[in-house]
Structures are given as structure tokens and as C-alpha cells.
Amino acid sequence: MTVVKGEALRSRDLYERPPKYELFFPNFVMKELCVGLFFLIILFIWSYFKNAPLYELADPTKTPAHIKAAWYFVGLQELLAYFDPYLAGVIIPTFILAGLYLAPFLDPDPIKGIGRFAWKERGFAMYSFIGGFAFWWLLIIVGWYLRGPLWAFYWPWEDHHIIKPPPPPPWSFPLPAGIAYIIAFFGLGITVPGVIFPNFFYRMGVVRYVITMFLWTFMIFALAKMFLNNAFNLKYILVTPWFNI
């Protein structure tokens, strides 16, 4: 028997087929189901061998020595090491969500690069997004693998039983320095890129530009605070009677 190749198979199609197209159902759906089946098999094997953990009964009186959230929230927990809970748990996630919701409206170009990876034309947008995305997973990895008792930093090869000495006492900027730092940071962060790249500014328009650069500066501001905390043991940039940053 001769091997039947594409053409002959195609002649068995019930309907006229536009070139380079296939039916959504059943052809395309079948392919997706095959991918699904592949993962179903993996899941079955995984579920057979690896049990979901169940620890001892909850006890409100017994605070464990180290509390770790489910891995998908460890990123936020990692932020708690650097920021007060109102920032790490509320303000920063709110800004992330706001940035995501606003993304389609901050992008001034309605057509460039739809449906493909347009690294050249949309470089700024794409690398910004990848940067933020990678940072989220980096926080999770650090929080999950590199944090030991009392949320101290441990390399994978370090023994968690050896308790780390507490860090030297933290310090904070005095109030005027804190105010100056924040005003300078956001002032420069929002104005300088527009001065250096006037085309970018005009393409975005004032409103889009200010919102985009505010979100960007906020991200860098958070990173800078994390750096200052790690390198110089800085606790707060701004200390006020109502809130600290």
C-alpha cells in the first residue's frame, strides 16, 4: 500500500477548506484537548505520588516559629520584610492591579504588534512588563527558598538551625530628608524621562505620560527602598505620626 500523504487525506474533508485554515470544531478543539490530556496524565501521576500537605490542627495559641504563606503569596510576605503591612499588603498590590487594569489605556498605539512578539516596535512596553513579571516571581523564589527562621536570609547551603545574629539597629531618614527624598524621587522620575525623550512625551500625551511615569517611578522607588534596606539597613524613608514609608 502506498503511503497516503496530505493531499489524499485532505480530499476526505467533508467541507471545502480555505487554505491555511482549519475548523474551530473539531480540529482546533481536539488539539487543545490533546494538550489537556497530556497535562491530565502528568497531574494524575503527580497526584498519585505527591500528597497535598496537612499539618497539625490549627491552634490560635501556638504561633509557629516561622510562618510561611502559601507559595503564591510568599511574594507579598517577602515585601513585608521591607515595608509596613499597609504598603506591602494593600498599597503595592493595589498599584499593581491598577497598572494592569490601566495597561490598555496607557499604551498610546492602537495597532502596533498585535498578535506577534514585536520586540523592536514595542520594546519599552514589553521589557517593562517582563521586568515586573520576573520581579514578582523573584520575590516568591527568595521568600520561599531563601528565608529561614524569623525571615532571616539563608543561602540554600546554610543550616537553618544556626540562628542568624540580629541585624544592626535600623535607622531612618529624619523628616525633612525623607520629604526631600520623596519629592526629589518622584519629581525627577516623572519629569526627567520626558525631557530626555520628548518624542515619547508627545506620543503619550500629558495624562498618559504622567500616570505611566508615576507607576514606573513607584516601582523603582520600591526597589530603591529594598536596596537601601539591604545595603544600609535603612528602616524608613519617611517617618510621620500617622504612617511610615
Added chain:
Amino acid sequence: MKWVPLGLVRYTFCLGGLSVFFFLLCILTGPFLMMYYIPSVDRAWADVQDLSNVVPFGRFLRNLHRWSGTLMVICVPVHMLRVFLQGAYKPPRQLNWLVGVTLLLLTYLMAFTGYLLPWDNEAYWAATVGMTMGENSPIVGSKGPFSILSQDKDIAYILRGGTMLGQPSLTRFFFAHCVAIPGAMAGLMGLHFFNIHKAGGMSGPL
């Protein structure tokens, strides 16, 4: 009859389709867990213990629920990454992006509420950390900056149904996990797919 371009299934592994798939697996296994699981602080932990050790296939179902939930929490953000990189949030798909971000939020909420249900110590204290963040919300949290609400009226109190995690919290989390959020997600997913259809299909190969 709807024709779609050949080669839609490629190296990005139809991440949206997989998100649906893992969601369906959770929806299928969840109700079976519900048959044995009673959301009471006196029974929940023992019920999960029973599920793991006594109920035929209970352990397998629980594992499936847990691991497909885990995979979903990975798949949905990566799907979002794919959508962003391919510019698929641009017109006419802005609305679908907004629906998508809401789905992302709800997926995380599912994972958060589900994690407390076994009522073990890890989950209890992890949820306590979450609630501390609620208490510290600006304005609406009792311990946050500019708080205006007292400890028995603030946002964390509403979420927990008390000043600390207890029976009312478990009941609330159970309702949210098994009824409210999955219902909202199913509806939004319908809208998500309808939007794809209305935009004339996918923006490009997946």
C-alpha cells in the same frame, strides 16, 4: 461553521485553554471534597484527615484538587504575560483584558480562601498574616494609617466575621471558595470567550 488559522497551537501551549482546563478540574474535584468536608472548626481538619486516609480515592481527589489549583495559579499569570507580549490587549480587545485582570484577581482569591479550609496550623497562620494586612489598610483598617473604624467594625472584621480567625471566618471562606468566587469566575469566563468571539477570534498564533 468557524474557521481558524492553522498553527494556532504552538510553543506557548494554549495557556488560556489550560487555565480553563485546570479550572474545570478544580470544579469537578471540589464538589467531591465537599461531600466529606464540613466547614466547622471542630470537624474540618479531621474531615480532611479522613479524606486523606479513609475515603476511597479521597487522597487522590484532594491531591488532584490541590495540584490543579496550583497549576492554575501558574498558568493564569503566564497566559497574561503571553497576552501582553502579543499586544492582544489593544483594540478591539481592551474589555477582554479588563475581564482577564479580574479573573486573575479571583484566581488568587480562590487560592487564598481554599488554603484555609483544611484548618491546619500553617494555613491558620498564613491567613492570619493576610488578615494583618487587612487590619492595616489605610482608612478602612483599624490599625492602618488614618483609620476611622474601630477594631470591631473594620474591613478585617468583616472578612473574618470576628476579631480573630474562627468559625465565622471558616464559614465565610467556605462560601467564598465553593460558591461565590467560582460562580463569578464561570460567568466572567463566559464573557471572556464571548469577547474573543466578538473580536473575530484570536489576535494571532498562541
